[in-house]
Every structure is written in C-alpha cells, then in structure tokens.
Amino acid sequence: MNENVLDILMYLFENYFSEPMEEEPDQGTLETELLEAGFAEPNVRKAFTWLEGLAEQQSDTEDEAEAGPSRRSVRIFTADEAHKLTRDARGFLIFLEDTGVVDPATRELVIDRLMALDSEEIDTEALSWVLLMVLHNSPGQEGAYVWVEDMIFDRMDGVLH
Template structure:
C-alpha cells in the first residue's frame, strides 16, 4: 500500500501533474503499473481519510490542540515509530515544520498504513503528504521537501 502512495505522490502530486479525479481511471492505471486491486483500494481510502482529517468537526481531537505539548505515545505507536522516528517528529515540531495538529495527522496516517516495517524515510514521505494536503502549510511543505531532497552527503564539505 505504501508503494502505491509513493507512486501517486511522485507521479501526480510532486510532479504537479493534473490529478485524475476518476477513481476508475486511476485504479486502471495503478493496475497497469503492477499494483494489486486490494492494495489500490487501501491506498485510495488512506488518501481519502487524510483529506477527511481536515474537517475538524469530524475529528474534534484536532481542534482542541493548541500551543506546545508533549506527546505520549501508545504502545502500538511505539511499535510502529522507533526512537529515531519519534525524535524526528519532535525535531520537526521544534523547527516549526509541524504543529500539534499536523503532528497528530501524521501519526494518525502512519498508524493506518498497512505495513510491517516503517522507517525514517517512510516517515518523511508521510509528513510530506500530510503537509501537502493541509491548506496554509505550503512553506512547511517546501521546507520539508528541502529536508528530503537536499540531504547533504556524509563527511565534511570542502
């Protein structure tokens, strides 16, 4: 499922191509690209739920969050998000790329992924997808994009 999300993001969203609204056409294209039908439906559902998170009346836990906070992770979240991932989320909050609400949206979407293994690179892509889909976070999206694509090589710069 995560591979499909990455495919969609790279081919439609990141490339600024026009996004197809017709689910049948999109499903057909993903099938031709080699993805399985059930995984396609899971990925499209995941994206729809991401869009739904923006409607605060349907997700009241997002509207009560204001100001800085300390996130206590559940046992299931700790299993999915290792120390490196949780530290990166904290870093993103400290540099104001994520606020409390977008952090919760990221965690919500991570927990809905149908994957056994989840790594820091996966987290970065989920953060990028969330920031892209939340109006008013264009600057944070751009900065996150720079973090992902402009990573410096290891070692000193000469």
C-alpha cells in the same frame, strides 16, 4: 510485485499530486494505471482508502482547529505507536515539532496516517513521505512542505547537509 500501500502512495504523489495539473484524473483512471503498473488490487484499494482517510482527517482538522492540541501540550506515544514507529522516526517527528516545521494538529494527523499504513515498522523515510502528503494540501503549510520536499529529494539524490 512486492509493494505496500506506501509504495503506491509515493507513486501517486510523485506522478500526480506533487505538481499542479490542469485536470486531475479520476479514481477509476488512477486505479487502472496502478494495476497496469503491476500494483496488487488489494493494496490499490487500501491506498485509496488511506487517501480518503487523509481527506476526511484534514477536513476534520480544519473544522476543529481551535479544539486541537496546543503548542504547550506534550505528546506521549501509545504502546502501539511506539512499537510501530521507530525510535528515530519518533525523534524526528518531535524534532520537526520543536523546530516549528509542524504544529501539534499536523503532528496528530501525521501519526494517524502513519498508524493507518499496513507497514509493521515506520522509519524516518516513511514518516517523511507521509508528512509530505499531509502538508501538500494543508493551507498555511507551504514553507514546511518545501522544507520537507527538499529534504526528501536531497536525500534521494545522495546530498547530505
């Protein structure tokens, strides 16, 4: 199977994280299921490392909410970020911030998690999925989460607005 870490993250999100569960399965159970589903072991490990990094970054962001970038700050993408994120993805992220869907701290967390993916190029679809995963466990971001979720699933259903 030719999958990448994002494919595994999307699988986990669609099957386990998007709906509340009475009891969430432990990492060992999830790893076994992913391997049985045909995902490669090294990519499964990378996906869990990515999720651990997200949890760590989110707790750091909550602890340092006051010290983060302000709404008046201007984000200049580094050369590595500009190379990895397509022009459309960068533009979409700036649009989301300009319209108030994401705040500067969330933007930085999304960029961090995008850069942690093993993909050579990140497009708007990948950005949308990572944003959804970031917003899923972000307190106070419920409205943004619903907006991004609707956008992703409308796009998957072929609905254009």
